[in-house]
Amino acid sequence: MARDVMEYDVVIVGGGPSGLAAAIRLKQRARESGTELGVCVIEKGSEIGAHILSGAVFEPRALDELIPDWKDKGAPLDTPAVEDRFLFLTRTRAFRLPTPSQMHNHGNYIISLGNLCRWLGTQAEALGVEIYPGFAAAEVLYDDGGRVVGVATGDMGIGKDGRPTANHQPGVELRARQTIFAEGCRGSLTKTLFQRFGLRDGVDPQTFGIGLKELWQVDPAQHRPGLITHTTGWPMDFKTYGGSFIYHLAPQGGVCQVAVGFVVGLDYENPYLHPFEEFQRFKTHPAIRPAFEGGKRVAYGARALNEGGFQAIPRLAFPGGLLVGCTAGFLNVPKIKGSHTAMKSGMVAAEAVFDALKDGSSGGEVATYPERLRRSWLWDELYRVRNVRPGFRWGFAAGMANAAIDTYLLRGKAPWTLHHHADHTALKPAAACARIDYPRPDGKVSFDRLSSVFISNTNHEENQPPHLKVIDAERWAREVNAVYDSPEQRYCPAGVYEVAEEAGKKKLVINAQNCVHCKTCDIKDPAQNINWVVPEGGGGPNYPNM
Numbered sequence: 294m295a296r297d298v299m300e301y302d303v304v305i306v307g308g309g310p311s312g313l314a315a316a317i318r319l320k321q322r323a324r325e326s327g328t329e330l331g332v333c334v335i336e337k338g339s340e341i342g343a344h345i346l347s348g349a350v351f352e353p354r355a356l357d358e359l360i361p362d363w364k365d366k367g368a369p370l371d372t373p374a375v376e377d378r379f380l381f382l383t384r385t386r387a388f389r390l391p392t393p394s395q396m397h398n399h400g401n402y403i404i405s406l407g408n409l410c411r412w413l414g415t416q417a418e419a420l421g422v423e424i425y426p427g428f429a430a431a432e433v434l435y436d437d438g439g440r441v442v443g444v445a446t447g448d449m450g451i452g453k454d455g456r457p458t459a460n461h462q463p464g465v466e467l468r469a470r471q472t473i474f475a476e477g478c479r480g481s482l483t484k485t486l487f488q489r490f491g492l493r494d495g496v497d498p499q500t501f502g503i504g505l506k507e508l509w510q511v512d513p514a515q516h517r518p519g520l521i522t523h524t525t526g527w528p529m530d531f532k533t534y535g536g537s538f539i540y541h542l543a544p545q546g547g548v549c550q551v552a553v554g555f556v557v558g559l560d561y562e563n564p565y566l567h568p569f570e571e572f573q574r575f576k577t578h579p580a581i582r583p584a585f586e587g588g589k590r591v592a593y594g595a596r597a598l599n600e601g602g603f604q605a606i607p608r609l610a611f612p613g614g615l616l617v618g619c620t621a622g623f624l625n626v627p628k629i630k631g632s633h634t635a636m637k638s639g640m641v642a643a644e645a646v647f648d649a650l651k652d653g654s655s656g657g658e659v660a661t662y663p664e665r666l667r668r669s670w671l672w673d674e675l676y677r678v679r680n681v682r683p684g685f686r687w688g689f690a691a692g693m694a695n696a697a698i699d700t701y702l703l704r705g706k707a708p709w710t711l712h713h714h715a716d717h718t719a720l721k722p723a724a725a726c727a728r729i730d731y732p733r734p735d736g737k738v739s740f741d742r743l744s745s746v747f748i749s750n751t752n753h754e755e756n757q758p759p760h761l762k763v764i765d766a767e768r769w770a771r772e773v774n775a776v777y778d779s780p781e782q783r784y785c786p787a788g789v790y791e792v793a794e795e796a797g798k799k800k801l802v803i804n805a806q807n808c809v810h811c812k813t814c815d816i817k818d819p820a821q822n823i824n825w826v827v828p829e830g831g832g833g834p835n836y837p838n839m
Contacts, residue, residue, distance in 0.1 A: 294463045296445065301331040301423075302650060304443050304469035306430045306482065308336030309345060310406070310632045311618025312475030313413040314359055315639035315646075320420035322647040330647070332422045333467060334414075335446065337429035339831040341414035342407035344477075344810060346506060346596040346839050347632065348538050348554060349406040350374060350398050350521060354670075355636035360416060369408045372543040374398035375519025380580070382527040387580035394700060395627040395678065398521055403540045403552070405838045406632060427831035433482050434466060439489075440656050441613030443468035444482065449829055452756050470656055471646045472614040475639060478597045479812040480620040481826050490611040497604040498715040499622050500682075501597045502534070503813050505572045505786055506554035507745075508592040508838060515584045516549035517541045523629070524581075528574045531689040533566065534558030534682075537575055538629070539584065550591075550838075551584060558600060559716040559817050560686065563726040564780035568813075569595075570731040573739035577732070585738045593745040594836050595786035595811040598631070599624045603679035604712060609663045613656045617642045625674060627681040627696065637671045677705025683713045720819045723778035742788040746807050750835035751787070753828050759805040760828035761789065761814065769801055773820050784817050809834045 303319055305312045316334050323330035338344035351370065356363055363370070379392040414424055431447035443466060450461035474483050478501065487493045522539040529535040535557040542550045555572035576585060599605070599622040606623070609616050617638040624631035645662035666672050684695030699707055734740045753760075763769055773779060774792065779801070781790040787809045791802040810833045815825040 294461075296463045296466050298466045298468060299333070301333045301467065301469045303330070303332045303471050303473060303646060304467045305332070305334045305473045305475055306444055307475035307477060307480070307618070307620070308334050308338070308341045308414060308424065308426065309410060309475060309477055309618060309635065310413070311635035311639035312473065313410060313417050313639070314355065314636035315473050315475065315617060315643040316417045316422040317359060317413065317420060318640045318643035319647055320417070320422055322643065324420070326651070328651070330650070334417065334422060334424045335428045335430055335444070335467065336424065336426045337827055337830055338426060338833065339835055340411070340426045341424065342411040343426070343835045344833055345407035345410050346504070346594045346836055347406040348506070348540060348552060348629065349404055349632060350540060350630065351402050351404045351406070351409065352630055352633040353400075353402065355633045355640065359636065359640055366416070367412070369412055370402040370404055372403040372519055374401045374403060374521055376517075376521065378520070378522040380522065380524040382524050382578055382580065384527050385579055387524070387578070393627065393696070395625070396523065396629065403519065403521065403542055407836050407839050428465070429827035429830040430482055431464065431827050433485060434468065439612065441472050441611065442656065443472055446830060447827060451758060453758060455758055458756065470650060471659065473639070473642055473646070474614060474616050474620055475618045476620045478599050478619045479815055479825070483616060483620045486611065486614070486616070487607065490608070492607040492611065492616070496607055497601055497712050499599055499601040499605045500713050500716050501559045501816050502556045502600050503559060503568050503595060503784070503786065503811060504554055504556045504598050505569060505595045506552060506593070506839065507590050509551045509553060509585055509588045509590050511549050511551050511584060511588040512586075513549050515588075516544070516551065518543045525689070527578065528571050529557070533561045534685045534692070535571070539581070553585070556598070558685070559597070559813065560713070560719040562719055562721045563729070564720050564723050564777045565726055565728045565783065567729065567731060567783040569742055569786045573734060574731060576738045582738055590740065591748065592837055592839055593748050594834055594839055595809050597812045597816055600626050600682050601713065602626055602682055603675040604683070604710060609666070610659050612658050615642050615646065615659055615662050623671065623675065625678060627678045634671050634674065637669060638666065641665050641669055641671070680707055680709075680711045683711035686713060717817055717819050717821055720777055720780065722776050742786065746787045746809065749809050750837070751807060751809055751833060752835070753806045753808070753832040755806060757829050759803055760826050761803050761805050761808060762824045762826065763801060763803070764822050764824060766801070768820055768822055770799060773818065773822060774799055774801070777819050781814050781818060781823070784813050786811055786813065790814070
């Protein structure tokens with residue numbers, strides 16, 4: 294069956310903060326100039342916000358620029374930051390430390406980023422942006438000259454055997470003069486663009502963390518609206534980068550909610566480390582547990598996040614397209630914020646694309662986009678913190694000392710730049726590492742993975758080709774399993790991977806229906822033998838208020 298073709302001036306892949314900010318700014322510029330501009334956003338989640346997961350403390354700087362009257366328009370920024378706390382944990386005690394300057398949150402808001410994106414979606418649609426949730430971009434389209442000319446969504450109704458079922462519907466080609474890729478961290482199409490255009494040549498490899506988050510209803514006596522707490526130390530060892538966040542949201546309808554999460558840097562060494570179990574163990578700490586005793590866990594999710602920073606920013610423009618937001622890697626790690634930088638990159642991209650199209654360009658490389666970014670506050674902000682995260686490769690104590698020197702003495706203007714290596718190269722063989730004995734979940738503040746996946750509202754059509762692909766099964770057996778004891782069993786936060794035995798041989802079982810689209814397997818597999826591709830549109834988690 295032939296695919297339908299829809300044509301636009303600009304197609305945006307991804308309905309997160311960067312993609313929606315780009316769409317809104319494009320339409321604002323068109324309205325200001327009295328011109329027509331066809332703008333389309335496609336989103337693989339079942340709705341805008343369904344796959345959005347972040348802490349999140351939000352800095353409104355970019356939103357102030359994009360929609361200055363956002364308060365009057367009802368943007369869901371309801372919890373002003375009131376107090377910052379930064380704790381160092383030992384196994385039994387908590388010590389309060391001075392809050393690093395980048396983590397001061399005066400003027401910021403504790404939010405649900407998913408709900409902010411839902412609101413941004415309504416603002417975009419009011420300007421005439423066409424938004425299509427439930428459509429997963431599965432293929433980049435090129436013309437005969439190799440220029441990007443849009444994307445195609447995946448076919449629906451393909452069975453596990455790769456053949457069309459009775460419900461088969463071919464994908465749709467969305468063609469555009471410019472395509473903006475806003476897929477988020479570790480975008481599946483962006484990976485192919487990196488390879489085709491050499492966008493990562495000459496820059497550091499991107500590095501990542503895995504962030505796990507839960508939303509709780511808590512006892513009002515334990516609730517402090519506007520309180521922001523971050524911790525470091527236990528349960529991480531002194532070689533592993535990681536820490537927690539606890540954010541108290543304003544009561545809604547008399548319900549007191551707290552967002553709690555844990556981040557583990559994916560450059561960890563021990564293949565027996567289990568990020569999900571570290572998160573569960575963290576909540577049992579004597580200084581942390583009381584906040585959740587007697588409460589109810591109502592949502593769970595996980596997502597990889599970029600940690601490579603300034604050194605890992607790829608080439609951002611290529612013939613027919615641009616990269617924005619977390620797909621390009623604009624997270625400010627020391628600040629623990631990336632939404633404001635993502636939005637700013639989308640806005641700058643929109644300005645550059647609009648001016649290029651206005652001048653008659655219909656598919657060349659928008660070279661002014663990276664030039665404009667370099668003149669923006671985003672570029673300066675990331676440059677000044679570029680040496681903080683890489684310093685933690687020397688361990689916790691040296692990393693903290695380096696961060697203090699870089700921040701307070703050098704003020705981000707060191708004449709050198711620290712570099713880092715790809716996360717998948719960091720794992721040591723299992724024989725060289727100690728197993729970690731994790732406590733059993735108590736069902737009160739700590740839980741197992743499968744019950745957690747259940748409250749992420751994850752669902753995939755069962756009769757479809759698996760979207761998690763092991764490239765070489767024999768290599769998995771002789772290298773990943775034999776040398777590293779199959780670490781995907783542990784680093785996956787959703788229990789997707791299991792090792793089974795069949796006819797005396799070990800094999801990897803993939804429970805793709807559990808996948809929460811975190812992309813950790815695509816990043817951390819030591820053989821780079823797992824490829825994450827999009828499932829049918831609408832599949833995956835459906836995060837409420839996350």
